[in-house]
Amino acid sequence: MQPSAETVEVVASRLMEWYARHKRQFPWRVGMRDDWRVLVxxxxxxxxxxxxxxxxxxxVLAALSSPEKVLELGVEGVEEVLKPLGLHRVRARQLYELAKALAEGRGGRLPGVGPYTEALVRCxxxxxxxxxxxxxxxxxxxRLFGVGDRRRVGELASQLVKAAGTCELNLAVMDLAxxxxxxRKPRCGECPLAAYCAHARTQRS
Ligand code: SF4
Known part of the structure; x- marks a missing residue:
């Protein structure tokens, strides 16, 4: 079902109000205006x-502050930095390949950077x-709009971001999620969007 423009606007606005009160505080949410920082x-x-x-x-960000720094450390050096986080071998290789592509100014899709990560950088x-x-x-x-199709979900998510007028809406949805x-067990009783939610409606009926 296609929600009306008014519904999309109200949902975006309710969500941003909720986010202002409940947003999670993480160090990467401060001063994110740097492609490399977002990618790492x-x-x-x-x-x-x-x-x-x-x-x-x-x-980690201090040690891997730029693609040049990653190339200077090499894969093994990056592994050492990432060790406490786990998956350090895979991640070190991926970051090294990414740093190399950036340093060489390669065009097209960057290694390890899919549509989601690319959208995060743009946002x-x-x-x-x-x-x-x-x-x-x-x-x-x-759940909110009662749709399952990936393309449709993408369109509706995009409408919400535009209605909010800020790509911080992405962070608000992540925090709500x-x-x-x-x-499992969504807390519909505490949700600011319950009045507009298709899933919550099916639970009530
Ligand atoms: S009402 Fe329930 S299912 Fe709907 S968005 Fe909120 S928590 Fe999720």
Missing amino acids: TAFLLRKTRAETVAKHYDR LSRGELVAAVDVNVHRVVA ALVCRA
């Missing part, structure tokens, strides 16, 4: 809990009004 953060957060990344974040580093849809954002939008609209 996205790599670190893959398959690792945000709280674990937060513990090591400042040290968080450059302030573009684009939706970044990972599995968690997909879950919230799909983590704190309220969890994969």
Whole structure:
């Protein structure tokens, strides 16, 4: 079902109000206006809990402050830096390949950078009004509007970002997914969007 423009606007506005009161505080959410910083953060957060990344974040970012620094350290040096986070071999190789591609000024898709990470860079580093849809954002939008199709979820997420007028809406959906609209047992009773949510409606009926 296509929600009306008014519904999309109200949902975006309710979500941003909720986010202002409940947003999670992470070190990478301060001063993100740098492509490299966003890329490294996205790599670190893959398959690792945000709280674990937060513990090591400042040290890792200081050590891997630029693509040049990563190339200088080499794969083994990067592995050492990433060791406490786990998956250090895979991540070190990926970051090294990425740093190499950037240093060589390669065009096209960067190694290890898919549509989600690219959207994060455009949003968080450059302030573009684009939706970044990972599995968690997909879950919230799909439940909210009663859709399952990936393309449709992407379109609706994009409409929400535009209605909010800020790509911070992506962070708001991520936080709602983590704190309220969890994969198992969503807390619909505490959700600011329950009145507009297709999933919550089916639970009530
Ligand atoms: S009402 Fe429930 S299912 Fe709907 S967005 Fe909120 S937590 Fe998720």
